[in-house]
Every structure is written in C-alpha cells, then in structure tokens.
Amino acid sequence: MTVLFLLGFVALVIGVPTAMWIRTWPDSLEHWLPHVVGTEHITRGQFRDAVVARYRGDGPPVAVRLAALGAWILGTMFVPGLMLGVSGLFVAGIGVVSIPGLVLAWRLFALGRPLLLADPEAAVKARGLARFARILNYVVLACCGLAGGLQLLERWGHGHYGSGGVEALILLVATYAGISLAHAALLDRAAEAIDEQHGVGQPALAGVRIDLPLAAGEIPTAEGMPEELSEEARRARRG
Numbered sequence: 001m002t003v004l005f006l007l008g009f010v011a012l013v014i015g016v017p018t019a020m021w022i023r024t025w026p027d028s029l030e031h032w033l034p035h036v037v038g039t040e041h042i043t044r045g046q047f048r049d050a051v052v053a054r055y056r057g058d059g060p061p062v063a064v065r066l067a068a069l070g071a072w073i074l075g076t077m078f079v080p081g082l083m084l085g086v087s088g089l090f091v092a093g094i095g096v097v098s099i100p101g102l103v104l105a106w107r108l109f110a111l112g113r114p115l116l117l118a119d120p121e122a123a124v125k126a127r128g129l130a131r132f133a134r135i136l137n138y139v140v141l142a143c144c145g146l147a148g149g150l151q152l153l154e155r156w157g158h159g160h161y162g163s164g165g166v167e168a169l170i171l172l173v174a175t176y177a178g179i180s181l182a183h184a185a186l187l188d189r190a191a192e193a194i195d196e197q198h199g200v201g202q203p204a205l206a207g208v209r210i211d212l213p214l215a216a217g218e219i220p221t222a223e224g225m226p227e228e229l230s231e232e233a234r235r236a237r238r239g
Contacts, residue, residue, distance in 0.1 A: 017072035028116040067190035075109025123191040130184040137177040
C-alpha cells in the first residue's frame, strides 16, 4: 500500500506538471517578444559602420519558466493536502488549518499557464500569491520553531529520546515552507518580466535577430538598422 501511495505521489508531482508544460510551451513561444542578447557590428558596402542590438526569440525568460513549472508542482500539493485535511477534520477539526495552504496550491496551479503565456493579469496575480505565500509560510516556520523548541524542552526535562518522528515531520514542513518562499521570489521576478514584456513596444525592436542571420551580401532593412542608416540608404537609392 505504501509503495502504491509513493508511486501515485511521484506520478502526480512529475506527470501532471510535465503534461501541462508540453501542452502550454508551444503556445508560449508566440506570446513573447525577442529579447536583447548582445550587439553586432555591421559593415555593409557603402554604408558606414554601425553597432546594432542582437535579438533572439526563444520564448519566456528562465524566471518565468521556473515560476510556471514551480506553480504546477506546488499546485499538485492540493490533492494530498486535501486528503490530509479531510482526514484531519475527524481529529478535533485539525484539518481546518490546512485550508489556507489548499487555497494557495489551487491558485498556484491555475497561474502556471497564464505565466507562460505572458497574460497581463498574471503579473498582478503572481505578486498577490507571492505575498500570500510569504505570510503563510512565515507563520508556518514560526509554528515549526515553536514546536521544535517545545520538543527539545520536553526531551531535556524528561530525558526521554523517542524515534524522532516529530522532529522529522517538523523538518519536512519547514523544508516545504522554504521551497514555497523561494518560489515566491520567482513569482516576483516573473511578474517583472511580464510587465517588461508588455512595456516594450514594437518600435524598440530595432536590431538584428540572432536566430535569423542575414544572408551573404544582403543589406539590412529598416527594421534591422538604426533610423539614420535606413534614411541614408533611402537617399542613396534615390540618388
């Protein structure tokens, strides 16, 4: 029974996020503008030298990818969290304390796709969930510290050393809280990337795309040259 539970847990945590990634990634490539990866020195025929930006279109930034993938992975915790919460309801209502974590997991899972697709509202939601995650996990860490301290006092007072199951549970919860806090930082970075994406207009994309190299002898067009060079090219052609 334990083996089946572990296999199901692994399938949930790895399989579901992988399926969501495969489903969403092709669409995300169409929603992100190329980004600057360097500069290139252009010398073409009679035109004077110029240094232009080099652009590459490879989809969402790394921070957005990690934030989306983390949102799906942490979001799958809704299922085991719900199971533990329901079972905890029959133990003096302890399962009620899991409700904030369930809400966070559910909202994170729903945020993964909008993050990859650069949805303008995803930035606002990401910052809100990052703030919610910090508050929740700071409380969790404080409770873990308190529980750990009480456990140590009990051991010192009675001189009794058990199997360490309580300490292991506290460490597990604290580790998960730390992972959630790290993901909150990723959500903030992803929100910044989405805001930057929607703040950059098409006129700013004046440069050379690294993934679309110029053919030999080809003269850059107005989209690939600074404004003064393209104007010079037009005068040369009229002359």
